[in-house]
Amino acid sequence: MPFCSVAQRSPVVYRSAVALIVSSFAFVSFSSRASEPAKHISQYGHTAWRLEDGYFQSSPQTIAQTVDGYLWFGTPTGTLRFDGVRFTPFTIPTNKNVLSDTISLLGSSDGSLWLGTSGGLVRSYKGKVTLYPQVTGHIDAIIEDHNHEIWVAQARLGAHASPLCEVREDKAFCHGAAEGIDKPYAVSLVEASDRTLWVAHSNSLSHWSRGAATVVTIPGLNHRLGLSGIGSTLANDDGSVWIGMSSLGKGLGLERELEGKFSSLQLPGFNSEQIAAMALLHDNDGALWVGTLSKGLYRLKGGVVNHFGSSDGLSSDTVYALFQDKEGNVWVATSSGIDRFRSLRVTTFSPRDGLAAGSTSAVVATHAGTIWVGNEGALDRIEGNTVTSIRRKNGLPGESVTSLVEDRDGLLWVGIDNGLATYDEKHFSSITADKGESLGIIRSIVQDAKVEDMYALAIRDSHEHLLRIRNRHVISDAGGVETERSTTIAADPAGGIFVGLTGGQLRHWDGERFSTIREGGSDHAGNNAMTVDSDGTVWGASDYGLLGTRAGRLAVLDKAKGLPCSAVEQVIEDRRGNLWLHMPCGLVIIPRNEVREFWAKPEHTIKVRTLTVFDGYFSGPSSFTPGMALGSDGRVWFVNGQVVQVVDPEMLSSNTFQPPIHIEQVTADLIPYIRSETVNLPPLIRNLRIDYTGLSFSVPQNVMFRYRLSGFEQDWQEAGNRRQAFYNNLRPGRYVFQVAGSNTDGLWGNIGDSVTILVAPAFYQTPWFRLLVLASCLALLYLMYLARLRFATAQVQTRIMVRLGERERIARDLHDTFFQAIQGLFLKFNAGTSQIRKDDPARAVFVAALEESDRAMLQGRELLLDLRATMDTAELATLFAQAGEDLQDVHGAVFKVTVLGQSRPLHPLTATEIYRIGKEALHNAFRHSDAAHIEIELEYVSDALKLRVRDDGSGIDQKIVQDGMRKGHWGLPGMQERATKVGGHLNVWSRKDEGTEIEISVPAAEAYLVTNTEACPGWMRRFIYKVLALTGQPNA
């Protein structure tokens, strides 16, 4: 077996080189988190919005973020507002002095947006736009100083202009040559840490400190005189200033000025004199970002330079502006679009970051802190953020690296191709079987916790073999049949190894023999990987969940128990005892207390943290072990068959950034309404659309919304990541639209924004109109009722008149014929009787009979009179009033007629009787009671007609009651009799010297011409009841 020497660059030499560079350019480092290695730009999540995709009309030149959260991009054809999803043109109200091209932008701390155009300065604050007539130049820079004052640099004004202007309130004050400013134009502006201003011109800078300036000239830029020789400036904390120039060469490019001295920066692969820095940015991690004129983007940190250009996906190698938003995303404006770089929780090492190939098999972290990654054609080594590869040419004894492990002596065991080798940082040494044949594909290799023995699970001739290696020799092929279908092994901290089988079985090998710890089952099939945690639990990653075995107990953690899915590829425990699961649906972290809770309460649903593709995580299987590794610094590494990724558990603090939520616009029937506290809409809105947004720029598609339109719905609508709400056919009224949003980690904030929407009623939707309609309906019903009543009354009246006519005819007939005949007859009888002898007893009989007949005739005549005597009783009350007035001549009592209830047509015969009774009572009252007040009360109730005649006189004398009145009047008995005749009822109350009340009550059927039931046909009655019920009135 040949031993291969390693011909790679010595790590020691490399490290010292780094140290040298860092020390010589110590000012480069502004490290905030020293532990984090300098990130590659490619390890950021990168997204590009390109010109050719139609997002912009022209190249973005400048970027800003306002306090309300919006991002703004200035282009020569206008300014665009961006909410993470939508680009909305921002229009400056027309003013001939202000062009719409935007050269510079600033979102100041007071919430204003400042726009620098080629012809002036514009401030937009809460919808109000302010122009500054004092500033009319080409505004190349706008900054806010430590004192929150706004400063602008302007150019293209002419020979004697003042290029530096400060804004106070609504006015700008400009400073120029009088205060020592070198040139009448300025192209860049920066406030140094000592609060002086650096005003950049074409080939010089004015270092301005209120009222005076010292000029620094850069001779190399003289040929740029009149042009923008200085492209960018950036202040450092130490008082120095970066100056980016568009010309290259000695003392040009990117230079650092400190106390009047210029210096350049030389780093491996980076000579600042050859960098035309057009944009400069310090990010939150203390790294310096440099955007160049034609070489893309550089990120410098800790002496390490990383480059990202169009070949890496940057929209263009010509960078105009750099900006970091509140969430930490770095935005790059290039000649061809916008690029966003967002920090990912999961850092990826791919071939682009130096990995030898995109086919990772295993990862192991050494005690020394080195990460080894098994790959195709190489064993990759990651130190810091740098990847180096050991390939065959460097001594790798094969092509495909399989399993890896570091033994207690720090020796790296490397499964390679069909064999196994050790690596001691210099040489690989192969392990061979006694007979020299290969060991097979090493699927898994571990070291016994108690003894020096190594165990390897090898596949040879399609059979699994458990190899025991001592002193680099295979001493036994343990198991034989017993190791069939073994998939993975793990060291038992108590000695020996655990062996997982495809069926989910778990066995233990104590060096002598196998014992079965867990029987398998179809439900628990597949042991992809195993780990033993600090509590002694053996965890098996299977396609059906995480199989935990502890003190003979088996428990399965799967989707039902709270995992986002069930298949588990890898499992590892971190330094804090949390379990990390490599799963197809994400990298799942089970906190230690949840694991314990799970064992304590089997029914407990665990709460986990999941990192997904949005965090930079890629899933994928790894066939060899270990698929996950815990670095000496606590970071968790894992492979997925393609790349290797790493997460720092200490950097997983929850994202507490709450996206600002804004309701942007209310659109009703395609007409947009200006957003204000209250939006007034016209009547009859058919389609209402409300656009809202949540300003998070890292993963805008993960910002979820819920909204509610109070006044229309009670419950919140889950809108997902939709940023519009739609409503149809809103009734008139007052509504409040509220929207809340989550951040990208699903953390919900309070109600983010709300708007009151007033929908005006159409004339027919007003309450008045409804009342009117209701009133009209009721009136109509009443009219129908009246018409019906009139019709019924007319019918009954006709009937009555016919009957009355009949009575009259009968009366007349009786009178004219029958009575005459009888009378004639009686005369004959009389004549006959008179011829009977006076002493004849028959004569007396006849005479008596004839006398009786006279009385009978008289009665008959009276009846006839009655038959004919009907009267017009339409207005009983009026008749009584008239009668009372007449009677007042007799006795001057105060007389009053009262009608209660709705008067109704009365039956003529009944009414005649009632009138007669009433009049009789009135007569009595007026003539005999000597009352001061007499009143008559007519009450129409639904079931009866009541007549009351009362006085406050002397009361009825019993004698009068009994004897009756004068002729033609019939006294109380007569009244009683008449009342009874019409089915009524008479009540008399009288007390001496107190007065009298006579009440006649006649049932409705007798009294009224038409009763209720007759007036309304059934359907109408039911309808009326329904209407009454609808209007909420009690049944009338």
Add this chain to the structure above:
Amino acid sequence: MPETQIIRVLVVDDHPMMRSGLRSEIDAQADMQVVAEASDGNEAIEMFRMHHPDVTLMDVRMPGLGGIEAIEILRKDFPRARFVILTTAAGDIVALRAFKAGAVGYLLKNLLRTELIDTIRVVHSGRRRIPPEVAREMAEHAADDSLSVRELDVLRAVSQGQANKVIASELGISENTVKNHVKSILSKLDASDRTDAAIIAIRRGYIEM
């Protein structure tokens, strides 16, 4: 009283039974004889001219020419003719009209049985005969204002139960005028109201039943 003196009576009534009854009652008297019968005013005039009766019993209400009208006509040619009005009503107005026309007796039909013969005799003897009820009624209203023709029209309409409005339109006068007439009628008839007036009008004979 002279025995040969037979009182010749003409009976005028539209009803045959009534005529027949009167005839039998009169004929039953020795000194009376019904010489002719007539069933209406015109026939009465014809019969009267033919028979020159001593006493004519004349019904007031008959089809065609009424009794009072017939009396008026006959009295022009026969001023001495004796007419007795036969009527069912005891109203003073009919009586007054009758007496104005020249009647000398007034017989209420319900009193025929007892009063007929006496009345014929009294009238024949040249006296007048008025039943006490009628006499009282006439005396009671002797001082009353008489109703005007217009008032009579109104009263007639009122007694038919017509409302003022209807009366006004029928008579072509205003409702107010009708009201005034009604007021005047009530006062003249001493009626307390319209119904009362109607009843009084019928009773007193302003209006025939």
